[in-house]
Amino acid sequence: MSYFFADQNIEAPDDFYEMLINAHDGLSNSDSRLLNANLILLLANQVGKVEILEEAISLARKSVIER
Amino acid sequence: MTNKKRIEAHDIVIVGGGPVGLAAAVEFSNLGIKTILLETSDSFSDGSRAICWSQRTLEIMDRSGAATKMLEKGVTWNQGRVYLKHHEIYNFDLQMETDLKMPAFINLQQYYVEEFLESHLRGKKLTDIRRLNEVDDISITENKTALLSVITPNEKYEINAKYVIAADGVNSFLRKRLGLETKGKKFEEKFLITDIHVKEPYPMERRFWFDPIFHKGQSALLHVQPDNILRIDLQLGVNADPKIESNPTRVQSRIQKMLGENIDFDIQWISVYSFSCKRMDRFVHEPVFFVGDAAHVVSPFGARGGNGGIQDIDNLVWKLASVLKGLAPKSLLKSYDLERVPAADENILNSSRSTDFMTPKNEASKEFREAVFLLSKNMPFARKLVNSGRLSSPHSYHNSFLNSKDDPAFIGKGPIPGSASLDAVLGLKSTEVWLLDYLGREFCCLVFVNDSILSSKRFEEFRKFVKTLNPQMNLVMVSRAIISKNMRATVLVDKSGKCFNKWSAIPGSVYLIRPDQHIATRWKNYPELENLEQAFKKALGHCEGK
């Protein structure tokens, strides 16, 4: 089963993107990376289902490796 | 010197008298089977090594009465604390239930465990423990028996053995001599493991530090053992030199920093380890059965080495005993592989994950760990990701060919086929007793009953059928209320209803339980007698692969 659809699901894409970028304002590179890691863990906890997480992780990895 | 060597013949020979080999001798003796145990050394484990013994290990040992001394001497602990620097991130209580006979864990030096098991066997005619007897060769004969060559300080002799239990530890001579190997991974990280004697007693809990102030950038673990001995594990990094790190003066100053300037202590034992997680492809190479560290090794976080090995014995011994007594076909022995290889994998998986968490392998894993720590301060979900060791628990053989299909009426609740039995406190007359004590050493039917069931014709038929199926089968009955009828058999009383609840039972529920207390199958409301018969045969290995 596939959980991920390329279709957008985020309610207000531009608002979200701006929030995401602004969150990194004034942070060093290493703090930025830590923020991202925190964010991933928080969102993963929200998602919960391991099949969905597995698919998200594999899609993310694929997109980097097959660039 | 004559050129004719003495040759003995025995059914079961155990090679290696570590905790696992000795546990095998105890189990065989408990099941009425004679064994010879050959052990190179004339003393017990050098240094403490294993210290944490799990509930399941204690339950297994308790069946033969060998747990009593362990419990008397051991330090009972259920609590653990995990710190980041000097802040406590979380604490845990392993014993959430109060109605279990055995504690979640005891800490007890490995040499005490070995001593207690050996002294338990002393005077029991069924076990012949031969120290200073080293096996220096093995070959498999045409009849599929094993020919062992044994060397002692005075002589050399041979044993022709029907079955050999290879419990000869991580560098297993038997494994190598038979051309077999273990595969897996080796961790580069070094750990200093030391036992120290302190004057003042310490709180009986497990403490784990990530990045402690006294040992920056690494991890530390502290356990309390009997005789005011503390076990301390300090992570040293990949590049540490074992020679330099085991220098007592250096160790002294590291420990002083950890415990504080005003604590007096003496160092008892120092060792620098790097750990592996490896196993053999298969543990059964008839007539040789590999058990314990000879078959698989893990890193010690999670206390899965010795405890896993004792579960091997729990699994293997009743099967060999059943085959030797002619009660089961030889195909039963194959299930040792099919049940214990996945168990070893579970142990390897868990201890590898803990070791990986302690020793992040790249920048990303370091950052995620940092994030886990940050979030765990306020968010309980993140605490679940902190991994300082996932402690040994009994493996569930839920995919085993010995199990019959679960009854869907349980909707997966209670102990599923393959899992270990759950203990409960029950009443018998005016005393408290524990369920596990009643399951016995043979197959067992655990039946949940009430007054009307007990006086029914159906139950009488069931009871008769069980006895014809296997005269040795134990029939254990549990009822919510004291049975009014004058019964011939004992009925255990579950006043609180907790036992019924735990086992997800209603009056009429039946569990078929193997001699190792793992569940073969169950019925929510009485089995058809032919289904019970089929399940019993299946659990004895009669329907391999079906």
Ligand SMILES: Cc1cc2nc3c(=O)[nH]c(=O)nc-3n(C[C@H](O)[C@H](O)[C@H](O)COP(=O)(O)OP(=O)(O)OC[C@H]3O[C@@H](n4cnc5c(N)ncnc54)[C@H](O)[C@@H]3O)c2cc1C
């Ligand atoms: C630092 C450390 C901490 C640990 N902590 C824990 C813990 O807390 N809990 C836990 O469960 N496990 C722990 N372990 C693992 C545990 O020590 C091992 O899993 C356990 O000792 C394995 O028992 P064994 O009987 O299989 O092997 P061993 O204990 O190694 O015994 C093998 C025996 O075979 C004998 N032998 C070898 N070759 C021959 C031969 N050719 N002929 C005759 N005899 C022979 C040896 O002399 C030895 O006595 C720890 C290990 C280490 C290193």
